[in-house]
Amino acid sequence: MTADETGIPAIIGPYRIAELLGEGGMGVVYLGISPAGEQVAVKQIRVLDFDAEDRARFALEMEALKTVFGSRTASFVEGDAEAERPWLAMEYVPGATLRSWVADHGVLRPAMVAIMGAVLAEGLTSIHQAGLLHRDLKPHNIVLAADGPKVIDFGLALLNAAKVAQAEDSGRISRPGTILGSLVCMAPEQVQQAPLTAAADVFGLGATLLFAATGHYPFTNAKTQFDLMRKIESPRELPDLSGLNSELVAPIAAMLAHDPADRPVLKAAGDMLLDVVDRAGLSPLEARDQLRSTTAAGVARRTEIVEPPVSAPKPRREVSAVVSASVVPEGAALAARRLRAAYASGPVL
Structure with a gap:
C-alpha cells in the first residue's frame, strides 16, 4: 500500500481507493473500487491512534457487522483485522446523514419523523435479534438513502454479553472510567x-x-461535558421537548424515559409512531414515499467513476455526480459534498 501526495492510500486490501469519504478521531473511511468495479466504503484505523485496544475493538466491530442483516443497515463485505493496519469494507450508502440534512434543510414534518422512527425501529429490531446493541445511535449515524433511512457505524456495537464481558475483563476493549459513545444521544x-x-x-x-x-437534543444548555453528563444522569432533569409537535410528544417522551424499564420496547414504540402517521391521514407506504421524496435533496448518484491507476494514484478530486430530478437546484458540487457527509460526521470508529 502506497499513498499519493494527499496521504490517501492507493490500495487497501483488494480495493483501489478513489477518494476520502470522511474521517473521525480514530479512523478514516474511503471510497473503494473492487477489481470488478463495485463501490464500497473502506474503513481503516488511523496510524497515529492505533494500539492493541483499537485492534481488538475493530475486530469486534467486524464480528458485529457479520451478524447484521436487513435493508436498514449497511452490510459487511469483508475485512482483515490482522492486517498491519486493520481494515474492513462495507456497503457504500450514498446519501446525507440525518444530522447534515437537518442542518441544510431544517426539521422534518411530524409524519415524516414518525415514519422514519417506525422504519428505524424495525431496523433496530433486526440488530437486536442478531444479539447486538448499536450503542451509538444518533443523527450522524443515520443515512437518508434513496430507499429510506439506514443505520451505519457499528464501531461501538456490543456483541452478546458473554463475549463482551470476556473482552472487557481482559482489558482489551475498554479502559476503566472510559465512556464510549456520543453524550448528546446517550x-x-x-x-x-x-x-x-x-x-x-x-x-x-x-x-x-x-x-x-x-x-x-434531549439535554440542552450544558456548558461542559461534565454538566451534560450530570443532566443526563439525574432523574430530576427532564428532556427538553420544546418545539416538539404535540402528536410526537407521547412516543418520544416515552422513549426518553429516565428509567429503562419505563421505555417502550421497539415494537410498541413503532406502533405509537405509526399511530401518528395514521392520524396524519397517510398509510405507512404513502408516508415512506413522502419521506424518500423529501430527503432526496440529500442524495446524489454517481454516474461515472474513473479508477485511479495502480502506479500513479489520482490526487483527491471533486466527486462527479448528478442530482436526481427531485433534488432542489443547489448544484452538483454541493450534492457531492452531501454524498461524502454520510461518513464524515462524528467519530468513524
Whole structure:
C-alpha cells in the first residue's frame, strides 16, 4: 500500500481507493473500487491512534457487522483485522446523514419523523435479534438513502454479553472510567456505565427523532461535558421537548424515559409512531414515499467513476455526480459534498 501526495492510500486490501469519504478521531473511511468495479466504503484505523485496544475493538466491530442483516443497515463485505493496519469494507450508502440534512434543510414534518422512527425501529429490531446493541445511535449515524433511512457505524456495537464481558475483563476493549459513545444521544444508564439492554438503543432512537423534529437534543444548555453528563444522569432533569409537535410528544417522551424499564420496547414504540402517521391521514407506504421524496435533496448518484491507476494514484478530486430530478437546484458540487457527509460526521470508529 502506497499513498499519493494527499496521504490517501492507493490500495487497501483488494480495493483501489478513489477518494476520502470522511474521517473521525480514530479512523478514516474511503471510497473503494473492487477489481470488478463495485463501490464500497473502506474503513481503516488511523496510524497515529492505533494500539492493541483499537485492534481488538475493530475486530469486534467486524464480528458485529457479520451478524447484521436487513435493508436498514449497511452490510459487511469483508475485512482483515490482522492486517498491519486493520481494515474492513462495507456497503457504500450514498446519501446525507440525518444530522447534515437537518442542518441544510431544517426539521422534518411530524409524519415524516414518525415514519422514519417506525422504519428505524424495525431496523433496530433486526440488530437486536442478531444479539447486538448499536450503542451509538444518533443523527450522524443515520443515512437518508434513496430507499429510506439506514443505520451505519457499528464501531461501538456490543456483541452478546458473554463475549463482551470476556473482552472487557481482559482489558482489551475498554479502559476503566472510559465512556464510549456520543453524550448528546446517550441513555442515562450508559453514562452511568451500568449494564445495557435494548432500552439504551430505544433512548438513542428517541433522541435522534427529537433532533429530526426540533433540531436539538434531549439535554440542552450544558456548558461542559461534565454538566451534560450530570443532566443526563439525574432523574430530576427532564428532556427538553420544546418545539416538539404535540402528536410526537407521547412516543418520544416515552422513549426518553429516565428509567429503562419505563421505555417502550421497539415494537410498541413503532406502533405509537405509526399511530401518528395514521392520524396524519397517510398509510405507512404513502408516508415512506413522502419521506424518500423529501430527503432526496440529500442524495446524489454517481454516474461515472474513473479508477485511479495502480502506479500513479489520482490526487483527491471533486466527486462527479448528478442530482436526481427531485433534488432542489443547489448544484452538483454541493450534492457531492452531501454524498461524502454520510461518513464524515462524528467519530468513524
